[in-house]
Amino acid sequence: xxxxxxxxxxxxxxxxxxxxxxxxxxxxxxxxxxxxxxxxxxxxxxxxxxxxxxxxxxxxxxxxxxxxxxxxxxxxxxxxxxxxxxxxxxxxxxxxxxxxxxxxxxxxxxxxxxxxxxxxxxxxxxxxxxxxxxxxxxxxxxxxxxxxxxxxxxxxxxxxxxxxxxxxxxxxxxxxxxxxxxxxxxxxxxxxxxxxxxxxxxxxxxxxxxxxxxxxx
Amino acid sequence: xxxxxxxxxxxxxxxxxxxxxxxxxxxxxxxxxxxxxxxxxxxxxxxxxxxxxxxxxxxxxxxxxxxxxxxxxxxxxxxxxxxxxxxxxxxxxxxxxxxxxxxxxxxxxxxxxxxxxxxxxxxxxxxxxxxxxxxxxxxxxxxxxxxxxxxxxxxxxxxxxxxxxxxxxxxxxxxxxxxxxxxxxxxxxxxxxxxxxxx
Numbered sequence: 001x002x003x004x005x006x007x008x009x010x011x012x013x014x015x016x017x018x019x020x021x022x023x024x025x026x027x028x029x030x031x032x033x034x035x036x037x038x039x040x041x042x043x044x045x046x047x048x049x050x051x052x053x054x055x056x057x058x059x060x061x062x063x064x065x066x067x068x069x070x071x072x073x074x075x076x077x078x079x080x081x082x083x084x085x086x087x088x089x090x091x092x093x094x095x096x097x098x099x100x101x102x103x104x105x106x107x108x109x110x111x112x113x114x115x116x117x118x119x120x121x122x123x124x125x126x127x128x129x130x131x132x133x134x135x136x137x138x139x140x141x142x143x144x145x146x147x148x149x150x151x152x153x154x155x156x157x158x159x160x161x162x163x164x165x166x167x168x169x170x171x172x173x174x175x176x177x178x179x180x181x182x183x184x185x186x187x188x189x190x191x192x193x194x195x196x197x198x199x200x201x202x203x204x205x206x207x208x209x210x211x212x213x214x215x216x217x
Numbered sequence: 218x219x220x221x222x223x224x225x226x227x228x229x230x231x232x233x234x235x236x237x238x239x240x241x242x243x244x245x246x247x248x249x250x251x252x253x254x255x256x257x258x259x260x261x262x263x264x265x266x267x268x269x270x271x272x273x274x275x276x277x278x279x280x281x282x283x284x285x286x287x288x289x290x291x292x293x294x295x296x297x298x299x300x301x302x303x304x305x306x307x308x309x310x311x312x313x314x315x316x317x318x319x320x321x322x323x324x325x326x327x328x329x330x331x332x333x334x335x336x337x338x339x340x341x342x343x344x345x346x347x348x349x350x351x352x353x354x355x356x357x358x359x360x361x362x363x364x365x366x367x368x369x370x371x372x373x374x375x376x377x378x379x380x381x382x383x384x385x386x387x388x389x390x391x392x393x394x395x396x397x398x399x400x401x402x403x404x405x406x407x408x409x410x411x412x413x414x415x416x
Contacts, residue, residue: 016329021325053310
């Protein structure tokens, strides 16, 4: 099924600007690996950065062009041709796969309740936000989240349905924080999704709420 | 001293500081011939702006200069990749500076790759006079950005030039997150209309 739910245009703008907290940037990059339409859109949005760049005042430099260094490095080897662009998407899209491996079967899931598992995805040292894989068994209701700051959810396997419709592989839920949604995993397939929140506190709250039915607190 | 955002506002039709076609030509010379003279010219044209960008992103002057040097060094190393993008030289250099800033100033990973081949775009927009159309779009884009209402240009600038997330913009301007997003969305609609009507 083609991708039905895309990130909001403002999310793609922030992506092109390079201004997203890393957790959110990771979700958008994983969506882009699966969505040619949004890849093309981000390319266009990067042009806004180029246009604004040209209007920046010039700061004075204290040293000249590093010509000697450039030539010295030239002697070291051929030009660097890596862009960091995504190869064809595997089960887990690149570049997420670079962090957690390419297959779901290799993920070390932590069981946190009936039919619910999660796995935190490591981010960089200075990263803002938190990134988590969540796996829900058939028919399970996903834990409620989203009451502050920006959050993004990318469906990677199976599907879930909430008031916004059905979300399957590649779809992104980029919801206004006001919207209450109670996603329910597909009755046979369940689902795996990648959830980014821009604050760490949100994540703790999320886990606490997931644990609630177990502990009765 | 960093000039205020208002300094970024320019009247429509202001000639581009970096004549795009010429810059693209310099990049091609670097890619094909490893032309050091072309690199020197490109450095003079862009390094001061990259430094200015890094200052706005919160780097101190020493680090901003270092990152400007590093950005242009990356341009030298990756110039071959530019040929495939068919985009603006400035936009390409912007993405290099952007990713370096995420890596070095944010200490986060840059998840967004540098633009690579133009394959996908070419199939979406197979205009025969592609290069001219592309240049017209860029000129129009600059005009529209300069003409945006202040509140919309402000959020777009804070996002692209100062590197603030939507929530950080909301905090800086003391506005609800929803208001920041709706201003961004309005700006996008104006930009899109203006650029699309040229097609």
